[in-house]
Amino acid sequence: MWKNVREGSKVFWGINNITRSHKSHLALSEFVPACPPPNPHQVEQLQDFVSQSQRLFVMTGAGISTESGIPDYRSEGVGLYSRTERRPIQHSEFVQSQAARRRYWARNFVGWPSFSSHEPNSAHVNLCKWERAGRLHWLVTQNVDALHTKAGQCRLSELHGCTHRVICLGCQTVTKRSELQERFLNLNPSWNEQAHGLAPDGDVFLTDEQVSDFQVPACTKCGGILKPQVTFFGDTVNRGFVFSIYEQMKQADAMLIVGSSLQVYSGYRFALNAKELHLPIAILNIGPTRADHLAKVKVSARCGDVLPHILLQDQWHKEIQS
Secondary structure, three states, X not given: OOOEEEEOOEEEEOHHHHHHHXXXXXXXXXXXXXXXXXXXXXXXXXXXXXXXXXXXXXXXXXXXXXXXXXXXXXXXXXXXXXXXXXXXXXXXXXXXXXXXXXXXXXXXXXXXXXXXXXXXXXXXXXXXXXXXXXXXEEEEEOOOOOHHHHHOOOXXXXXXXXXEEEEEOOOOOEEEHHHHHHXXXXXXXXXXXXXXXXXXXXXXXXXXXXXXXOOOOOXXXXXXXXXXXXXOEOOOOOHHHHHHHHHHHHOOOXXXXXXXXXXXXXXXXXXXXXXXXXXXXXXXXXXXXXXXXXXXXXXXOOHHHHHHHOXXXXXXXXXXXX
């Protein structure tokens, strides 16, 4: 744990303790990009930023989940785009092609036991604690892994949906992904293909030959096409849903962006909206982001190396006075 050193009314983080914390996370996940230890001055700025907020709006991206063992797409050297030629399925391809759906679901079937077993890390847990303390007003995540829900987050919007739910494109019935896994097993009792690698949405790597005989069930109510309740690439997020998140932002007094480069506009627009609302912005992310020019505070570090050590206002004052 980091040791804080009191000097007047400020809290400074001991550099030796930061280094030790950094080293303890080096082996945490092969999908976390390399980065230097947290800068003590930047951490102090983030501490000030959070402690001054009463109704914090938080947006998270893939960078918070890489430390739980889930890869992202864009991280230099370790993201899916850097390591492979694979690209995520497009919405139009899934809807229009039965072969594409068979390939997607076969890969997802193989990857599901591993993907669904991932657990929240200390950064997820800490954000949940902020909510319970009444200081985190709302959290929107770009991730589809359900780790915030597993951590206990309630004031939550899953911007791109969640792989733990399945929707029928015909009658819009939503069911649990775990129930679909049982149907896959019943339809494919002897199907046992091996796969390598994991994608951010639970997809794995299988050849077309491997998936040629995989059977995909239809909706039990209407016989329609089943799809993960997520926004695939090439699709758009429901406009009304986006505006409901904007309404939550209007009630906030600051915005914290965690683990997102904001390269995709569906996330970046919330930083632009925060600017329009005159909300101060802080960013915690490894490497540059699209909104760095909008940020009052920027910390380039692993989420788990920083968030668990940021105190809320009441805790911070107690530390100073002790």
